Amino acid sequence: MESQHLIFSVPGTAVAVAHARHRVVAGICGWGLPVGSSVVETVALVTSELLTNAVQHSGDGPISVAARLKGDTVRVEVSDSSPALPTLSLPTGDDEHGRGLFIVAALAIRHDVETTESGKRCWAEIPVQHEPTPHSPLHVPLPRR
Structure with missing residues (x-):
């Protein structure tokens, strides 16, 4: 695949998250990634988180x-002005937040x-997986005995 890129800024508000997610999805679909594919859905979720x-x-x-998009990988980057680095911590079952980095x-x-x-x-980098089409056979190797 040909190298592509999209860069823009948003305000630091909750409303901006949905706007930016839609903009990233529209951008990567414009690069030829199929709407509704698992890679597009994964990029949308990672972008949101x-x-x-x-x-x-x-x-x-x-x-x-x-x-x-470079080769077979989509890289999503989010930059902000805070010097505080995110930390991965184990949320409890009752926590309403704290799972974003686990999802990513x-x-x-790769992520960092x-x-x-x-x-x-x-x-975060998400692989562009070539999903089988309805016309291509699905090959699943069986274990040997």
């Missing part, structure tokens, strides 16, 4: 969102956080 973290922990400052870790092949001159950048 990274943005929600930024909104909750960085204040009202602007948040930068980037999505890049479960869905991404980097400090920047103006704050931090959280990123």
Whole structure:
């Protein structure tokens, strides 16, 4: 696949999360990724989780969102002005928050956080899986005895 990218800023508000998620989905679908595919749904969820973290922990400052398709990987980056790095902690069953980084870790092949001159950048990479079409046979190897 040809390298593609999308970069934009949103305000640090909860309303901006849904707007940015829709914008990223529209962008990656414009790159040829099929609407409703598991990779598009995964990118949407990862984008929401990274943005929600930024909104909750960085204040009202602007948040930068980037999505890049390079080879067989979509990379989502969310940058904000807070120097505080997110920490992975184990939420209890009663906690209403705290699962976002677990979701990102479960869905991404790689993820990390980097400090920047103006704050931090959280990123995750999602593989572009070639899903079988209704016309292609599904090959499932069986174990040998």
